[in-house]
Amino acid sequence: MERKEVDCRGLTCPHPVMETEKVLRKLGKGIVVTIVDNPTARDNVRRLARNIGCDISIEKKGDDYYLTIIKP
Secondary structure (H helix, E strand, C coil), X not given: CEEEEEECCCCCCCHHHHHHHHHHXXXXXXXXXXXXXXXXXXXXXXXXXXXXXXXXXXXXXXXEEEEEEEEC
């Protein structure tokens, strides 16, 4: 299973959503870990993942959120 990381720390919306969507579109099956540093980006990326039928888990590490998106 392929794994990609998208570091969006310091970016404001809609950029984290756009960057995550771009990687998910290119990925067949696999895992995308998106890193964001604000609650708005966290919520918007979570919404994107759910809307396209992916499973998602979120882990807070310090000031950052790690969103692990599993694309079936």
